Amino acid sequence: MAQDSMIRAEGLQKQFGPTVALAGVDLDVPTGSILGVLGPNGSGKTTAVRILTTLSKPDAGSAWVAGHDVVHEAPAVRRIIGVTAQSATVDELLTGRQNLVMVGQLSGFRRVDARARADELLVQFDLADAADRVLNGYSGGMRRRLDLAAGLVTRPPVLFLDEPTTGLDPTSRVRMWDIIRMLVKDGATLLLTTQYLDEADELADRIVVIDHGKVIAEGTSAELKTATGGARLELNLSEPRTDAAAVLRPLVSGPVHESQDGRRLRAPVRSGSGLASTVMRAFEAAGITVDDLEVHQPSLDDVFFSLTGHPSLPADEGDADEEPVHAKGEAVHP
Amino acid sequence: MTVTAATPSSNLRTRSPGVVRRLCDVLALTRRNLVHIAREPLQLSDVTVQPVLFTLLFVFVFGAGVVLAGGQSYADFAIAGLLAFSLTTSAMGTGVGLSTDLNSGVIDRLGTLPMWRPAVLVSRSITDLLTSCLCALMVAITGLCVGWRPTGGVGSIAAGFAIFLLFAYALSWGCACLGLASKGPESAQGVGLVILFPLAIVSNALVPTERMPTVIRAFADWNPVSAVTAAGRTLWHNPNPSASIHAWPMQHPVEASLLWCALLLLVFAPLGTVLYGRRTTG
Numbered sequence: 001m002a003q004d005s006m007i008r009a010e011g012l013q014k015q016f017g018p019t020v021a022l023a024g025v026d027l028d029v030p031t032g033s034i035l036g037v038l039g040p041n042g043s044g045k046t047t048a049v050r051i052l053t054t055l056s057k058p059d060a061g062s063a064w065v066a067g068h069d070v071v072h073e074a075p076a077v078r079r080i081i082g083v084t085a086q087s088a089t090v091d092e093l094l095t096g097r098q099n100l101v102m103v104g105q106l107s108g109f110r111r112v113d114a115r116a117r118a119d120e121l122l123v124q125f126d127l128a129d130a131a132d133r134v135l136n137g138y139s140g141g142m143r144r145r146l147d148l149a150a151g152l153v154t155r156p157p158v159l160f161l162d163e164p165t166t167g168l169d170p171t172s173r174v175r176m177w178d179i180i181r182m183l184v185k186d187g188a189t190l191l192l193t194t195q196y197l198d199e200a201d202e203l204a205d206r207i208v209v210i211d212h213g214k215v216i217a218e219g220t221s222a223e224l225k226t227a228t229g230g231a232r233l234e235l236n237l238s239e240p241r242t243d244a245a246a247v248l249r250p251l252v253s254g255p256v257h258e259s260q261d262g263r264r265l266r267a268p269v270r271s272g273s274g275l276a277s278t279v280m281r282a283f284e285a286a287g288i289t290v291d292d293l294e295v296h297q298p299s300l301d302d303v304f305f306s307l308t309g310h311p312s313l314p315a316d317e318g319d320a321d322e323e324p325v326h327a328k329g330e331a332v333h334p
Numbered sequence: 335m336t337v338t339a340a341t342p343s344s345n346l347r348t349r350s351p352g353v354v355r356r357l358c359d360v361l362a363l364t365r366r367n368l369v370h371i372a373r374e375p376l377q378l379s380d381v382t383v384q385p386v387l388f389t390l391l392f393v394f395v396f397g398a399g400v401v402l403a404g405g406q407s408y409a410d411f412a413i414a415g416l417l418a419f420s421l422t423t424s425a426m427g428t429g430v431g432l433s434t435d436l437n438s439g440v441i442d443r444l445g446t447l448p449m450w451r452p453a454v455l456v457s458r459s460i461t462d463l464l465t466s467c468l469c470a471l472m473v474a475i476t477g478l479c480v481g482w483r484p485t486g487g488v489g490s491i492a493a494g495f496a497i498f499l500l501f502a503y504a505l506s507w508g509c510a511c512l513g514l515a516s517k518g519p520e521s522a523q524g525v526g527l528v529i530l531f532p533l534a535i536v537s538n539a540l541v542p543t544e545r546m547p548t549v550i551r552a553f554a555d556w557n558p559v560s561a562v563t564a565a566g567r568t569l570w571h572n573p574n575p576s577a578s579i580h581a582w583p584m585q586h587p588v589e590a591s592l593l594w595c596a597l598l599l600l601v602f603a604p605l606g607t608v609l610y611g612r613r614t615t616g
Contacts, residue, residue: 055445056616078448089443093373094366105362106449108348108355134373150443154348 006031006158006189007052011061014047014213021047023213024061029191034184036204037193038304044213045193046086049162052191053083065158082156084148086163086193090135096146097122097131103150114153121149125179141172148179159183159190165199177202197301211308228303232296233269233279237262238289247286251279269295356450363457367431371461380427381469385420389476392416392540400541406573413477414494414566415539418559420469421502422534426526428462428506429513433522436514436613445614452607459506466502470495484570494569497591501562504598511602514609538584539563542575555581558594565591 007029014022022044029035039045050056052063054074062069068076083089090099097118104114122131125145130138138146144164151159164180165173180203184190194200200207201221209217209224217224233252237244240262248256254268269275276293283290349355371378389412397408435441435454444454474482474495484491509526516522536550537543537559543551554560560576564587567574576584583590 053446054615055442075448078446081446083443083446085439085442087439087442089439091366091440092438093370098366098369102362102366103443103447106359106444106447106453108358108448110349 004030005064007035007063007065007191009048009052009061009063012048012051012058012063013060014044014051014056014058020213022051022058022061025210025213025215027052027063027191027208027215029189031189032184032187033205034180034190034192034203036200036207037191037210038195038197038200038207039193039210040195043210045210046162047213048210049083049085049160049191049193053081053160054078079154080156080158082151082154082159084144084151084159084161084164086166088143088147090143090146090150092135095132095134096127096138096142099135099146100150100153103153107154109153117153121152125149141168141175144168144172144176145179148176152183157188159188161190161192163193163195165194165196173199197299197304201299209304209307217303217307224303225298228298228306231269231298232266233275233293234264234266234296235279235293236264236291238291239263241286241288243286244283244288247282247288248279251275251282356453359450359453360457360460363453364460367457367461368464371465377427378465378468380424381420381465382472384424385416385469385473386476388420389413389416389473389480393480396540402573403575404573407481407483409477409481410483411567411573411575412540413473413482414570414572415537415563416477417470417473417498417566418501418537418539418563419534420473421466421498422505422530422559423527424465424469425462425502425505425509426512426523426530427465427509428458429509429511429516429522429526430519431461432458432510432513433516433519437518441614451610451614455507455510455603455606455610458510459503462506463499463503466499466506469502470498482572484572486569486571490569490571493588494566497562497565497569497588497595500595501558501591504595504602505558507602507606508598510606511609514606514613533557533559537563538576543579544575552581555579555584558591558598560584561587561590561594563587 005028007027009025009027012022012025012027014020025044025048027035027037027048037045037048047056051058052065052070054070054077057071062071064070065077066080068080070077091102094102100118100121101111101114104117105111107114109117119128119131122128125148127142127146127149130142135143135146148161148164151161161180165176168176177199180190180192192200192203204221206218206220207224208215217227219227233248235248242262244262244265245256245258248265248267252267252269256265256267258265276295279293280290349358392412393409397412400408402408402411432455435458441454484494509530512526512529513519513522516525536546536554537557538554539559543554543560546554555576561583564574564576564584566572568577568587574587576587579585
């Protein structure tokens with residue numbers, strides 16, 4: 001295997017009864033980079049992470065972390081990884097501090113060192129005030145931060161974060177993103193799963209899209225967007241005009257869609273310099289008043305939809321014929 | 335906020351793998367189990383309130399109606415049996431505790447740590463040994479209050495308690511296997527009760543076995559609970575009607591108890607480790 005791969009998987013397969021969770025997944029995460037594994041619930045992301053973190057064994061295929069086979073050299077793998085699983089893996093009946101001290105001790109630290117490291121992490125993750133409270137009194141965001149802190153006790157060079165922000169409010173999400181960015185700035189290699197397309201877009205160097213246990217696309221965020229097609233122009237007219245579509249047609253790269261009332265136009269465009277100005281000038285020349293004009297860059301939602309034919313909704317909730325729901329919320333952008 | 339992840343953990347001293355490291359893992363998890371008990375002390379009722387209540391009920395209600403040969407004291411006869419009964423019926427706590435852990439997210443955290451994996455089982459069994467000690471203490475104190483008098487010297491009395499605790503420890507590994515094999519804590523509790531209750535009742539613990547029907551009596555005479563009870567009565571110099579029974583365990587209750595404990599441990603400790611491995615790496 002290549003020297004610069006920190007995490008590598010070849011042909012991972014896993015089946016639970018009749019359900020195929022993984023149908024041959026290959027992954028490759030270069031040292032010091034973030035791989036975003038994107039997919040809806042039930043796509044196999046968590047199964048892949050469980051195999052890579054030695055919690056589960058593949059039916060077929062192999063995987064290595066820092067060159068150690070995850071099945072045959074599991075103890076060596078466990079010494080260098082940090083994991084934050086999708087479900088809370090902290091002990092509800094312990095305090096935040098007791099949780100971190102226990103993880104430290106079970107990682108081989110002396111109790112004194114485990115305590116010192118716990119103190120350090122509690123401050124870093126803004127949990128110092130709640131350190132001696134039992135977890136029952138923690139908010140979702142605090143629990144997640146503690147879970148992430150528990151994964152960082154040994155300062156592991158390889159990190160697995162399984163849906164680190166699922167269920168968090170926008171503020172906690174942005175905060176978690178900041179933490180994750182800082183981890184990678186310090187040189188950690190990170191595999192992050194998410195069902196939020198904006199999260200993968202924000203954080204990951206490279207993105208792998210998984211659906212039904214298979215990798216269906218791979219590349220940088222920009223590459224995936226390009227593969228889906230270009231940008232989309234949308235404009236609203238003050239009044240419906242029958243000649244508006246004809247004015248727009250020579251400036252765009254595909255068919256122009258007109259809304260029922262004739263006030264709204266939509267068309268694919270090749271976004272380039274001066275596109276919006278050119279469009280505005282053409283409409284002015286034709287004497288058509290435009291209320292607003294927007295050029296939409298393709299979101300990863302669009303990417304997901306065009307790749308899978310179904311929206312990026314969690315598979316267990318979403319029907320394939322439902323409208324794509326955008327996971328993107330304006331409020332969460334820092 | 336500064337978060338460092340990639341710095342090599344050179345400034346963090348870790349213990350090298352070995353016996354000490356394993357003991358430390360066991361200790362860390364035992365501490366955790368004890369914190370759990372401290373947070374929910376009511377879970378100790380089966381080794382505190384319950385044995386006291388049973389002891390009082392048996393001595394005052396049944397004791398009034400049972401006439402022992404030679405006019406011996408019922409309290410002297412009953413305490414060893416009541417201790418065996420209480421330890422046996424509370425042994426399922428191990429299985430329930432393990433099953434609760436297995437169904438919580440904590441087990442996934444433990445699975446990704448570079449720890450000695452059987453520490454989860456060993457720490458659980460040690461926690462339950464500690465609660466068994468509490469149980470023995472409660473029964474002994476209640477017994478002394480209602481007239482139980484062990485004789486035969488400090489060494490002999492201590493040996494009696496040691497056999498009870500060893501049996502409780504060995505039995506807890508059997509219950510650990512039940513907990514590992516069951517789907518959840520509720521089913522572990524249910525299955526445990528179905529197995530442990532007959533085991534505790536069909537024995538010489540609460541009544542002499544002489545008048546039991548033949549088949550049941552054969553079971554009772556070879557039941558480890560009977561052996562342990564008889565061993566306790568012998569070592570404490572308390573009335574032991576089973577001494578007149580010809581079955582080998584009743585003639586050699588101490589040896590039989592030790593053999594039973596060894597057998598339980600030899601079967602269930604490795605089995606538990608295998609089951610735990612299966613449950614945690616699916």
